[in-house]
Amino acid sequence: MAIRLSREERAASSNRGATQLPPLSPAFLHEADAANWAHQEIGQRRDIEYGGVIVRDPTGQYFATRPVAGKGMQFDLLAVVGTGNDGYYLQPPGYTCVASYHSHPAQHEKMLQRNLTFDVRMAKAALGFLSGADFYRDVHDRSFFPSSYLSGPDDP
Numbered sequence: 323m324a325i326r327l328s329r330e331e332r333a334a335s336s337n338r339g340a341t342q343l344p345p346l347s348p349a350f351l352h353e354a355d356a357a358n359w360a361h362q363e364i365g366q367r368r369d370i371e372y373g374g375v376i377v378r379d380p381t382g383q384y385f386a387t388r389p390v391a392g393k394g395m396q397f398d399l400l401a402v403v404g405t406g407n408d409g410y411y412l413q414p415p416g417y418t419c420v421a422s423y424h425s426h427p428a429q430h431e432k433m434l435q436r437n438l439t440f441d442v443r444m445a446k447a448a449l450g451f452l453s454g455a456d457f458y459r460d461v462h463d464r465s466f467f468p469s470s471y472l473s474g475p476d477d478p
């Protein structure tokens with residue numbers, strides 16, 4: 323189980339998040355195909371971040387949750403999964419989480435304003451990679467979400 327928050331934060335933040343999964347994709351034999359389905363669903367919706375999780379059922383089939391829109395510019399996994407009394411993520415009944423996914427919005431102008439040394443190519447590249455916060459969360463939550471998938475606004 324992944325520790326979502328510090329001990330103090332866990333005490334104040336237990337029993338949060340979603341109580342049931344969003345609607346699921348069709349079944350896939352491979353995790354990456356479920357992730358691809360999710361990013362195809364997001365497609366050109368690049369106004370804000372979208373995200374979700376990839377789950378496996380007891381027969382070994384994979385499903386992606388339908389992409390959920392983030393609030394503001396950030397997607398929070400608690401829109402899709404919940405935490406228990408101890409502040410740890412809870413597995414959704416009947417499934418095991420195997421990955422998280424999210425998209426990056428087309429924030430090229432904001433990226434250029436915040437990073438004065440960036441040119442347009444650098445802004446595109448930065449939006450196509452995990453951010454520092456993404457990387458921290460993915461490492462932190464790796465026992466609950468062994469993989470994570472990202473799509474950027476300039477993906478083909």
Ligand SMILES: [Zn+2]
Nearest residue numbers: 426452453456
């Ligand atoms: Zn991100």
